[in-house]
Amino acid sequence: MTQEEAPEDEFSIHWIEDVVNDVLEREADTYLISSGKSPSGSIHIGFVRELIVGDVIKRELERRGKKARTMFVVDDFDPLRSFPPSTSLSSDEWMGTPYSDVPDEFGCCESFGAHWANELVETFPAFGLDPEVVWTHRIYETPEMLDAVRKCLKNTETIREIMIEFVASAFSDEQKQEYVESMKTWYPASVVCPQCGKLQAGGKGSIVPNRVLNYDEESDIVTFKCPACGFAGNTPLSETRVKLVWRIDWPAKWYVLKVTCEPAGKDHSVKGGSYDTGLEVSKRVFGWSGPVKVPYEWVRIGGRDMSTSEGIVFTPRSWLEIAPPELYRYLMLKTDLARAVNIQPDRIPDMIDEYERFERIYYGLEEVDEEKKQLVKLIYPLCVTGPIPDKYVPKLPFRFAVTTSQLEGLLGEDAVMEQCEQVLRKKYGLDIVSEEARNLIPLRLRRARNWAREFGTDRDRIEVPETVPPEVISTLTEKDLAFLKQMVEVLEGGTLDDEALQSAVFERARKVGLKEKRAFVVLYRIIISKKYGPRLGPFLNLLGNAWVLKRINSVL
Template sequence: MQPWISRVAEELKARGDHPLVFSTAKTPSGPIHIGFGRELVYCDVLSKMLEAEGWRAVWVFFVDDFDSLKAFPPGIPSDFASQSEYLGRPMYMVPCPYGCCENWSRHFAGEMLKTLPSFGFNPKVYWTHEVYGWNEMKALVRKALIEREKIRNILLEVVTPTLDGKRLEAFKREMEDWYPCLVVCENCGRLMTTKVLGYDPESDLVSYQCQACNHKGEVKLAAWPVKLRWRIDWPAKWALFKVSCEPAGKDHCVKGGAYDTGERILAEVFEGKPPVRIPYEWILLGARAMKTHKGIAFTFTEWLKTAPPEIYRYIILREDPKKHIAFSPERIPQLIDEFERLEAIHFKAEKPSNPVEEALAENVYPLCFPERPPAERPARLPYRFAIILSQLEPLLGKEKVKAKALQVLEKLGGRRPSAQEISEALVRLSLAEYWVANYAEESFKIEITEKVSSEVKASLTEGERAALKELIQMLESKEWGEEELQYQIFELGKKLGIGTKIFQAVYKVFLGRNFGPRLAPFLLSLEKEFVIQRLKEAAREG
């Protein structure tokens, strides 16, 4: 167990909440990225751990579809994105841009929600606009309106010290006639552009003006969509659901941020106990922070097309929440290698190289699986081998590729693989195929030439030809393992005085270029007779 997880678990147990309620939320302003998933992993791990100790845990997830659509992310069809009247409306009131779902939020949230079980996430999902229709939530909106001055003073006390200059002046001006909620305009349907002018508790009427269409009106709070502003919406949900813990991104947890104001408003207005906060850093896509509304995203759906879900949980759990995670899809093979080394260490098949690796194998590895961790070390088709095999279908045919994969699986596992292991190996072939097509660098891509060209033959030196001849003898002498063969090819190059040029020579013979995937698994993935005949053809003089 990571030390911070144990610390948070003890803090939650000390609260004495029955049940312990975990909360997460996401605004579906576009394709939802994996950066948001840190809080999903944390809530899943903590809730399951506490349930195993006899505590009752509930996990709620809010799709914040009552939030306004502020911009169209890249990739939205141009004819839809030209309809600016949708901007400013609550997302549940914006049509689906592709015409396939009930509305905007159902489309983008739905894409993510259907992937959650694959990662082991099973929260109770609430659509925020529906929650705002509940009598209990309406009562909290009324309370916020009645306690407007108290909330306003809290915001001034908490936020003002963190601002200066023009930002401070603008904030003070905004707070002069500030109200804690927004109203959906009866005329244009926008939410973001409305300004509340007053509230009469006796009649339950909220008066407002829309700054987009200039419509003025009054609506009955009980019967019309009225939404709390973000800094008040959050503590209202904490109060309504009696939330015990909610992780949040670092931007919300800074001094004067939404978490600070939320805790004060919850305690002083809604009379609740602030939840345990888990601040977390962002996951970067390359060097950029992922942003749903800007289209900077690697989605959960995309992850499941390229890698197993346990690898995603691994990259989250291996790091402290306060450390950022730099992710790029190009590194997926490396991440899978890392995870499978931890697996080998966990099952005592390999020794850890340092205490950190040992701790990860012991404490983090079991938490990475969507369901229960395996009781014994699984037989796995190495992802890098799958990368090569998945590209050999034009040469070998689909059935031979599958047969080769299962042969490798049985050889590495040292036993007949189970039905589940076979199924996972075949899935891995398709994951690797997708990764190659969409994210692989050129060195991973394979297109075997029909024959050794005359140009390649002419380019081979005497030393390289001699190396190819000895390599033929090596391959004919025995059945090789991947690591042993890789090492012996390297040693052969050293012995003949050509060093790594032996690798370049073999790549040219098969691929027509002097680079390629890791050589030993590449050669072992091909039919042995084909490899030997191709090397003989290249080594032949004249």
């Protein structure tokens, strides 16, 4: 169980029905569930919670016979405020420039923003996501968005009132007075300077926007003076690259795209925050109610909040390297939206075991009460990233895969595959391992190996030296050697199952008067040069009698 997550037998799924019912109160031919993110660097996996929430709402609407679709809005028209660590681009040159105009330092995408957005988008199929991808800089090129910008500029006084009401509500009297005074000449939009290409001067903590200084309704002319380069202009709105400020940009896009529902993290969803500001702008400027608000708590990794700008990132791609995407969907679905999910990567094997037991319940392979069965019937289809198989596809136990995957170089790929199929046959009582189950083995092995290297303990990581090191041999006592000779007899007697082999270690140690704990240490030391390792019986069988015999004889 992760730190802030419900125990295995506790689920908080009422939010699904509650949200869908709220959405259905809106009349729409096709319901649109939107999500958005600024591509300021690698987008962390916490954001995928928002995408999964939107996907689940869409699936439930479709299950009820409604038309629904999802959309991912890439906010690449936002100005660059800071670069993520290790970026080679010049901050002085590009700070304040829209992400869509900053070049991709890797040369594979059309812009800096496109590069980091595409890194996320490429993982969508694996996570069972299929939103339409929309780029904000292109939205601003449409006549619909131009009209929305014009409407906002014409309603600047109303927007000023809304901003004072929502932004200044928690200010002191002095702060509020200063804010109200500053809003008298404030406009809800900034200009991309035609001279230097910047939306603002300065970087994070010292930003000066290239704010519209005046808008003349009759002539449709905007006035500005760039704080970055000093260029001043009076230009027709239709010929000017203008971007609305964040709290106004969001509701303008809702209006233009006709968004029915949008989940949002707690930072935007707090009372009086940017979401509530946007809903008020929707009502008083655009004349509609705005989308259904779906707040959710953040996802944490190892107890830490993630931040793209600060380089604290665990990406969706990183998750796919160590764990199945279905597990991530499961963790998001079982936890109430108001609760944070704290994922401990070192506990991935336990979480995989939990999810795969959940999966077996769906297929009637685990005994549970009727209430749990119904719960699983509802949730499992929402965890699956593709078509639901008619029959359960057996999975290789993850902890077995952790050990086995690290022995591929020693045993060879074919021998490892044979061992894996043997485990599947034994565990699930199979005569033949299906092609579907066999095809999952290499991916399970790769993820298990990656997990062991990145997040496993020293006990999980296995490295077998080509020969037993001299410093290990020099520590073997007469009793140790007598015990090893006993093990030679055991292994020469033929193959035993895991439990019988484990028991033989105890029996042969007692026979020569060696402490049982020491017997295990001796075997681990001559095999992997450690005092501990995987459970010994299965480990010895995995290595095979011939290999273990050769290893023992090399020290006798």
